[in-house]
Amino acid sequence: MLRNLAYTTAITLVLSGGALAQEHDHSHEDVTLYRVFVGDHAEPHVTAFDLGDPDNRWTFETTGQNKLYTVNNGAAVVAVQSDDDAVSFFNSGISLHAHGDHSDIEISDPAAIEETLTGPRPFHMIDHNGKAVINFDRGGYAEIIDTHELSHGELVTTRLPQARAHHGYAAPIGDTWVTSVASDAPVEGDAAPDRIGLQQVNEDGSPVGEVETCTAIHGEAFSGAYLATGCQEGVLTVTDGEDRPVFEMLQYPNDLPNGESTGTLLGSKAVQVFLGNYGADGLVVIDPVDEPHFRYIELPFRRVDFVLDSANARFGYVLTEDGTLHQIDLLDAEVAQSARVTEPYSMDGHWNDPRPRLAMAGDEVIMSDPNAGLVRRISSETLEEVGTIEVEGTPYNIVVAGGSGVVHGAEGEHHDHEHSHDHDDDQIYQGYFDDDQVEERALSDWAGDWQSVFPYLEDGTLEPVMKHKAENGDKTAEEYHEYYEVGYQTDVERIVIEGDSVTFYENGEPLQARYASDGYQILTYEAGNRGVRFIFEKIDGDEDAPQYIQFSDHGIAPAAADHYHLYWGDDRAALLKEVTNWPTYYPSSSSADEIVRDMIAH
Template sequence: MKRVALGVSALALSAGFVGPMAFADEHPEGVTLYRVFVGDHEAGKVTGFDLNKPESRWTFETTGQNKLYSVNEGSTLVAVQSDNDAVNFINSGISLHSHGDHSDIEIEDPKQIRETLTGPRPFHVIDHDGKVVINFDKGGYAEIVDAHELSHGEIESGRLKQARAHHGFVAPLGNVWVTTVASDAPVEGDAAPTRLGLRAVQADGTPVDDVATCTGIHGEAFSGAYLAAGCKEGILTVAAGNDGPVTNMLTYPADLPSGEATGTLLGAKSMQVFLGNYGAKGLVVVDPVDEPHFRYIELPFRRVDFALDPANARFGYVLTEDGSLHQIDVLNGKLSKSAKVTEPYSMDGHWNDPRPRIAMAGEEIVMSDPNAGLVRRIAKDELRELGTIEVEGKPYNIAVAGGSGKVHDGAEHDHAGHDHDHDGEHAHSHGDPKIYAGYFEDSQIKDRPLSDYAGDWQSVYPYLTDGTLDPVWEHKAEKGTASVEEIRAEYDVGYKTDVERITIKGNVMTFYKGGNPAKGTYAYDGRETLTYKKGNRGVRFIFRKKEGDAEAPDFIQFSDHKIAPEKADHYHLYWGDDRAALLNEVTNWPTYYPSSLTPGHIVSEMKAH
C-alpha cells in the first residue's frame, strides 16, 4: 500500500424511578423509541424489549452464547456464536430513514431471519458502506452480506477468501477491500499464526498492494474518512485514495506506558476521532490527522467495558471493575465524572466470564448486570440510575436499536409512503414541486446560512463508477427519451470529482481529497439566480473563503433545489477561485449526500426525484 502521513420469559420492572427520557414522545408526528436486545451468558437465546415499555418482550432462540452487533443504522441485530460456528440475524423492527432536516421512523415487531450463516468460528463483524462483513477465523474467509437486503429479511452474501485462516477482519474501503494478513505458518510454540498487518485486495482476494505492517493487528473501527486498527507499534490508519488505500502508522508516543497496545477501537460518527483501550487500566483518544495523535486516560481500576455516545461524540463511558461508571470527555482526554452503578466485577479469570456490558440508548446508558439478572438504566448526564429491568438467566452482551423520527399517518405528511421494495425505491416529496423543478418568483428567494449545509457529506461519484447508481439511470430512462448510456454519460461528467468527503461545522468547511483534509473558514457572499436553456431557474448560494489552507477553494457555490432557508438533504457544488466564472459552469456539479446514508438509501432518494 502507498504510505504517506495523513495529518420471552417473565419480566418485572423494579420499583425504581422510570425517568421521562425513556418514554416515546407523544407528539403525533414525533416518536423516540429504543429497543434493547440482550444475549444470555449461558443459554442460547436473545431477549428483546422496548425501553419505554419493557413488558413488550420477544425471545429468539440461537445455538449458543451470542455476541450482539447492531448494524445498518440499527435495523438489524447480528448474533455471533463463535463457539457454535453460527450467526443469526434479527430484524429489530425499527427503521430510520434520514431526509436531511428530519428522519422518518417505522416501527414493527422484531423478527428473526430464518436463514443462519454457519462456518468455522465467526468472530469480528464490520458494518460499513452498505455491507455487513463477518470474519470466519478458522475458515480463512469473510462472508459479505448486503445490508439493504438484510433489512428486508433476506440474506444475499458473497465470500472473500483470505490467504490463510486467522483471527482477523475484512473491510470495504473505496473500490477495494482491506484484509488482515497472517504468517504462512504458526511460529514455533504459538497456537495461531502471527498477524502481520493489513493488505488491499480485490473482491476475489487478489492482492492490490504490499502488506502494511501492523504487528499483532487486532481491533478496528471507522470514523470519518479513516479505518483504524490497533498494532503492537501503534495505530494504523487507512483512507481511500485515488491510487488505492493510503496508510499511516501513528506510533505510540514515548509518554504512554510502555509494553502496552491497543486491541479494541471505537469510531465516532459525528466527528473524526477514535477511542481505544490501552492496557488494563487505560484508554487512548486517537486523532488520525492532527497532533498530538494520542491522549492517554488512566483509569482508577481495570476496565470492564466502554462505549462512545453516537448522539454526542464528545463523550464516552467506561465501566471499571469496582462497579463505577465514568464519563469520558473525549475532547479534553480526561474523566469528567464518575458514579457507582453496580457491585464490583473482578477482571481476574477468563475473558469471557459474565461481566456487565454497556450500550447507548439516546439519553440513557443501558447496562447488563449478569450476577443480578438485570438490565440497569442510567441517565448519561448525571450517571444516575433511572430503574432496572429484570431479565431471566444471566444477561450479558447487549445491543440497542432505535432513535427519533416522524411517524406519518395517511395524508398528513409530505411523504407518499415508505414501502420499500427490493430495489429500495420510495416516493419522497422535496417541498414545493414547482420550486424543486426551478419555477418560482423572485420574491420567494431568501438568503441562506452555511448552517443549512452543516454535516458530514459523501460524494456520490464513486457509486456512479462502481455501478451502484445504474438503477437510477434505468429509472430515468423509463421516464424520458434519453437512453441509459446517454444519461449515465451526462452524470459521469456532472458528478465527477476527487473530493470524496466534505464536512461543514460552523463556518468551517473541510475538503477530503485522497484522505487529506483542506480547511477553510467561509462567509456568505450573496446569491445568484441563473436561468437555464429550458426556461427554469436555479439559485446559487455563494460563500467566500476568509482564511484557511491554500488547497481550499476561494469560492463555494451551493445548489440544492431550495431557494430559502431550509436544511439541505443533498446538494450540488461548484468551487474555484473565480466567482464569476463559476456561474458559467453548468456541466460539472459534484453532488453530496449525508455520509450516514447507505448506497441503497442514496439510490432510493435519487429515484424519488
C-alpha cells in the first residue's frame, strides 16, 4: 500500500501555511505581540494594553457594557452593547499577513472607528468568510459587515431582513445564507417568540425551502466545512451543497444525561471539531463527520467559561465555579489536568453577573478576574500563573489580538499589504480569496510526468534552499531541513498523470488507477489565510492504489500546475486534517538546479 506518512494524530495538528508556500526574501525583525482588550462590567469603556508591556495602555469610551469579538484574524475588534442598542468598532493595531512559512506583522496604536451601528438589541455575532454578521434581536434583521474594510477603518454594511424579530442569528453558507426562524405564534408581555429552526434565505431575506427543525435554537460556530448550532433535539449541522445547503441533525445519544442540551458552541479553526456545553456541569466534544458524534465530559463543578487553544488544537480550557481551570483533551474527551487559579465564583444569580472570562494568547490562557480587578496570565502547559495585570474597574469580557510575525524594515523592501478589491494573483497565492472565486478543476491541470523533491533534500541538493530560508526566517538551516524532511517524506519517487489515469512509482514499481473529481475543500489555516484541496476519488484500478488523492498547488481555479503538493489515502476526511506531510512534485523534466532556483525565487 502506498504510504503518505502522517507523523501526528490528526486532531492535534494546527493547520499552517508552511506546506503551501516558500518564504519571501526580505530583511526582517521577528516580533511576537499580543494585545488584550477588556470590557468593564459596570462602566461603558474598553481598556486595551500590550500583554508583554501593559504600560502601553489605551481606553475607549463606549455607550454601554461590551461583549467583545475579534474579526479578520484580530485586525479589528467588535464591541456589542446589547442593553444599549449599539455596536462599536476598533482597529486593534495588529495586522497579520500569512506568507507560507511565516506571517508578516504590522503594528500601530489601536484606534476607535468613528462610525458605529445602532439598532434594537444587537446580540449574536458571527465572523466567517470575511463577513461579521450581527443579529439585532428586536429589529428583525441582521447587519452584515465587510471585515476587510473594517480593518482599514471603514464600516461597510448590508442588511439581511428576517421574517420575525427574535433572539437568533444569520450566517453565510457558500453563496447563500441561513437564518434562525421564530414561531408565528403570539406571545404575551415581554416573552420572546419560540425559536423553531434554521432556514436558507436569499440576500433579500426571502425564504428558500423548508424550515429545518431545531427547537430552542441557540449558539453557533463554524469549524472546517461545517456550521453547527445547538437545539433541544441535538446539534444541527449545515454544509455548502452543490445546489443548496445540506442540513443534518446529530441527535443526542442515549448515554448523555437526560434533559440537557447544547446552547454554546466553539469551533476549532485548525481541525473539524466543536466543543459545546451540555448542562451546567458538562461539555461535549462534537465530531460532525464520524461517529460517535458526541463524547461527554463531566465537570466537578458548574462551568463559568471555556475556550479552545488556538496554538494546540488538541486542547481546550474550562473554568469552573470553584476557581479551578481545567485543561480539556479533545482527542481523548477528558480532563487532562486541573489547577486552582482564582477565588470561587458562584454560578447562582444572573447570567451576566461579573465572572471571569477566558481568551488565548499563544501558549497562555488570559483570564479576567472581576472581583480582583486583574487580568491573569496562565501557562497553558502547566496551568501555573505566570503574571497578573491590574485593570481599573471591574474587568469582564476579554479578547486578544496578535501573534508572531516578521516586521520588514529595510529600505526599499517594504511589503504593501493592503489587499486590493480585485483579489489579484499574489493575494490568492498567499491564501486570501472569496469562496465564489474557487472553481472546479480537472485532473488535466496536473497532467504530466512528475518527480518527488524528497531525494534532493536527502542528498543535499536542496541545502542552498535551506540556507536561503535560514537567512530570512526564524529557523536555522538544520531546523528547516528537519521541517521539510517531515513535509517532503515519501516513498513515491514518481507520478505520471494521463487523462484520468494516475500511476504511482514506488521503488520503480508502478501502481495505477483511474480517478474522477470529488469536488474541493476550502481549508482555513491558523494564520488566517486559506487554501483549497482539489479531491479525486478512485473509480477503478489496482486495489492498493489510494482511494483518494488531494492536490494543493496554491491555485483556486483551472490552470496548469508547475508543481504541487499531494495527499493520498483511503479516508477522505482524515486527509483533509493532514498538514505535516505533503509530498511535493516538480516536472520530471526539471533539473535539480532548476528546482533549487524555483524554490529560492518563491
